[in-house]
Amino acid sequence: MKLELGYIYIEDIQFGPESKVEKKTLYVNKDELISMLLEDQNLKSVSVDIAKPGESVRITPVKDVIEPRVKVSGKGNIFPGTLAKVECVGSGRTNVLKGAAVVTTGKIVGFQEGIIDMSGKGAEYTPFSKLNNLVIICEPKDEISPYAHEKALRMVGLKSAVYLGELGRGIEPDEIEVFETISIKEGIEKYPGLPRVGYVLMLQSQGLLHDTYVYGVDMKQSLTTIINPTELMDGAIISGNCVSACDKNTTYHHLNNPVIHELFKKHGTELNFVCVIITNENVYLADKERSSDWSSKLAELLGLDGVIISQEGFGNPDTDLIMNCKKIEAKGIKTVIITDEYAGRDGSSQSLADADVSANAVITGGNANQVVVLGPMDKIIGHVEVVNTVAGGFDGSLREDGSIEVELQAITGATNEMGFNKLSAR
Amino acid sequence: MVKEIERAGIHVVHICTVVPISLTVGANRIVPAIAIPYPLGNPSLDMEGEKEIRRRILNKSLEALGTEITGQTVFE
């Protein structure tokens, strides 16, 4: 399966009478977009705003971040099974508005939406401060259930991203990158001397607004399975969850999965990147046992020599992480796990809820409990008062001068467990 | 070393002077000794006095081997 990603670099974003991409600037017709989004019966109001790198802007509570993409050739369309009809994606050509993103916000759904600061200290911790963001602010109808609310927000984000992505359809990309995976048999023949490497991607699936969807399937109802890495680049996996902002994998993360990109860089030279194993993080022990049995079984069946395992969230998913690691290592397959830490504000507590000696190669995205003070911003998009109640915030987080004192936990993507960032801890 | 012997399924007691090190390295049954250069002796005593020390420490060691424990234990 071969996919070309055509990167169209976006360096500015503006509102204008016509939605289009011109000279690295993304123009958005506000009214056209809003009227399309308001077709959702669950929404009372929708407004849009813009947040650019370096601006004195704070966006909160952030639900999801999505990169605009469009399928130019090849089967299927972006977000199959959720927005587009179910059809296997991951081949042909996909154009990407690189440097732009859709950010969804509005009345908080759960407790676990985050903060994106476009400048200052907070901006150092979130990768989304470097993007030209179109922010969609949605307010739900009063009687709506949290589930319908979450779904409405999720769909608004995806629709907006597809709307923007479509603007890149006829544009000649600034750069094209090619990703190709071959069949197991071809791989063995072509790279006989290279170690066979897989990627175990753990997806949050705890229910209660902590869900991830694969081709429209709620991952908590799926057994562990395999997927082509390029399928993710076309939106086969999307985020529908409200876990702590710092270590939830937004849809942007799934589209740009850093482990997949780094494995491709060494594919064919230092290793043979075979495929991605996707597994869930369910709430029942039996599910955890079954899913981790399955991931180790698949790793063995695929004849892998090594895997990277990435986690999402923390707490009981630490057990899923350790089970995956332990069972895969027990098959004689080498593992590296990526996680983050909750070592307390002073960094002295036990970082993980579970542990095992076989987890001897760990990459950490840093201590999510570290406290940071984010200075006041000129402009707030969303509802800043939620910082007192989001995970990572506390009563009094929001100070009178508009600055906020929070744990990194509250910053969207700060301690990402796919290894998206440079933040770490020792 | 103590740990590996115990891991292999042999009963073991560790006689040593610097007890905290023994605790750090993970010995389970520990009997404190006299001094680093002479864990089971004392040159300031006569032969019989020294032997008495050895008997005491070794009796303590046998006692340690025969005692049920649930975690690291120092037999003073």
Add this chain to the structure above:
Amino acid sequence: MSKFRVVHYINQFFANVGGEEMADYKPELREGIVGPGIAFNAGFKDEAEIVATVICGDSYFNENLETAKKEVLDMISSCKPDMVICGPAFNAGRYGVACGTVAAAVIEKLNIPALTGMFIENPGADMFKTKVHIVSTKNSAAGMRDAVKIMVPLALKLAKGEEIKSSKQEGYLPNGIRVNFFEEKRGAERAVDMLVAKLEGKPFTTEFPMPDFDRVEPAKALKDINNAKIALVTSGGIVPKGNPDHIESSSASKYGKYSIANVTDLVEGEYETAHGGYDPVYSNKDPDRVLPVDVLREFEKEGKIGKLHDYFYSTVGNGTAVKNAKKYASEIAKELLADGVNAVILTST
């Protein structure tokens, strides 16, 4: 601004007082710089100065822990320092424990910043790494120059009360306090690099060491001691005179297995110690002081134990890498099991 006043703690060896034979040397306060202090003082330039050096023998310190600690602390506090440096102790176990003890006490009792350095496998490292910053050094004094390079800036930071960054950035041993910082590469790239290294069998360093689980469930009580076969094992280096297997005095690369089938007492001239980490006079004079064959024979006769195993095993614990010691022990254990040994008395010096 005036220079920070630094007191340096070192052992008898680094003070050039003497080797093992002087390990009982009592604490001494000397004005100015002694031994390795020269390198530190040069590194401090105009910012700090070693005003005094406290010297203490390693055996004296460890065997008289409370008294020695108090004596050393009194000497240090009499100099009114702003900062205390201990060692570095490299892989010398008793020196490491002394450095850790002094540094921790200085911080706790005198409320003065202190810093030490040692090799990661020094027992003092595990004992004190959560109480005091311990700079990670090589396993021998050959690493002095590198150690000084890391210890000088860290000492100055501590003296100034500046923020201490993560263990990786500053060079101290991970102390259980997790500190965030930005790496050069993103996590996913580090993960792939680490996996490639692991697959190739090359060394790599985990970013989060699992908590120490390497504990063994205590064995059940040994029921029938009167009939048990008991073996002696020692890390005190007792060997037949002349050290036939040439066990090294430090960082042993092997262990020895020696018959005591017809021996009732270890006597001077027939057995000696190969251990280079403690004063050998006493154990050479009477090796039973380390390996109590005489009393165990007595016990055997009295029926207190079933039988003393025909062989004893010996190695030198001094400076021996943990993984080597582990390997020797598991080989020894295998043989002992095969020989029907029920229990081991392991003596350490």
